[in-house]
Amino acid sequence: QVQLVQSGAEVKKPGASVKVSCKASGYTFNSYFIHWVRQAPGQGLEWMGIINPSGGSTVYAQKFQGRVTMTRDTSTSTVYMELSSLRSEDTAVYYCARPGIAVAGTTQFNYWGQGTLVTVSS
Amino acid sequence: QSVLTQPPSASGTPGQRVTISCSGSRSNIGSNTVNWYQQLPGTAPKLLIYNNYQRPSGVPDRFSGSKSGTSASLAISGLQSEDEADYYCAAWDDSLNGHVAFGGGTKVTVL
Numbered sequence: 001q002v003q004l005v006q007s008g009a010e011v012k013k014p015g016a017s018v019k020v021s022c023k024a025s026g027y028t029f030n031s032y033f034i035h036w037v038r039q040a041p042g043q044g045l046e047w048m049g050i051i052n053p054s055g056g057s058t059v060y061a062q063k064f065q066g067r068v069t070m071t072r073d074t075s076t077s078t079v080y081m082e083l084s085s086l087r088s089e090d091t092a093v094y095y096c097a098r099p100g101i102a103v104a105g106t107t108q109f110n111y112w113g114q115g116t117l118v119t120v121s122s
Numbered sequence: 123q124s125v126l127t128q129p130p131s132a133s134g135t136p137g138q139r140v141t142i143s144c145s146g147s148r149s150n151i152g153s154n155t156v157n158w159y160q161q162l163p164g165t166a167p168k169l170l171i172y173n174n175y176q177r178p179s180g181v182p183d184r185f186s187g188s189k190s191g192t193s194a195s196l197a198i199s200g201l202q203s204e205d206e207a208d209y210y211c212a213a214w215d216d217s218l219n220g221h222v223a224f225g226g227g228t229k230v231t232v233l
C-alpha cells in the first residue's frame with residue numbers, strides 16, 4: 001500500500017532553515033510527482049510546490065520562490081522540502097501529497113503524509 | 123485570499139442536505155477538473171471527490187460533486203454527525219506556469 005511517512009516536528013528560530021522529509025513506499029517512486037502543502041494554525045491549505053522524482057525538476061509557488069528548495073533522493077525514495085529565512089508566519093503543519101495519477105497538472109491527491117509541525121519562535 | 127472562493131461555513135441538522143459552492147475562473151475550474159477534500163480535526167486532508175464528481179472507494183454516496191463553467195459544488199445529503207469537518211475544493215490553475223489552487227475551506231457544522 002502507498003505510504004508517505006514524514007519526519008518529526010521541528011522548532012526553529014526566526015531566520016533559520018528547516019528541512020522536512022517525506023519517505024515514500026508501496027509504489028514506483030519515480031512514477032509520481034510529489035507536492036508540498038502547508039496549513040497554518042486555524043487556516044486553510046496552501047500549495048508550496050511540486051517535484052518530479054524522476055529527474056528532480058521543480059515548480060514552486062510564486063510566494064515561496066527564493067525561499068523553498070525541493071529535492072529528492074531516489075536511493076531512499078525520499079523527497080525533501082527545505083524552507084529558509086523562517087519567520088513566525090511559517091509556523092504550520094507541512095504535508096507531502098501524491099496524486100493518484102501520474103501527471104503534473106492535477107490536484108487529485110489520493111495520498112498524504114501525516115504532516116510535520118514546524119514551529120518558528122524566538 | 124484564496125484563488126477559489128468558498129463560503130466559510132455551512133450547517134444543517136442530521137438528515138438534511140448541505141451544499142458547498144466553489145467559485146473560480148477560466149484558468150482553473152474553467153479548464154481543469156475539481157477535487158474535494160474532507161479534513162477532520164488534527165488529521166491530513168482526505169480525498170472525497172475527484173474529477174468533478176467521482177468518489178474514491180469507501181466514500182459514501184451521500185457525497186456528490188458537480189461542476190458547471192467556472193464553479194463547482196459539493197453536496198452532502200442525509201447529513202450525519204461524523205460529517206462535521208472542514209471541506210476544501212482544489213483545481214489546477216494554468217496561469218503563472220501552473221499551480222495548485224485551493225479554496226479557503228468551508229466548516230460544516232451538524233446542528
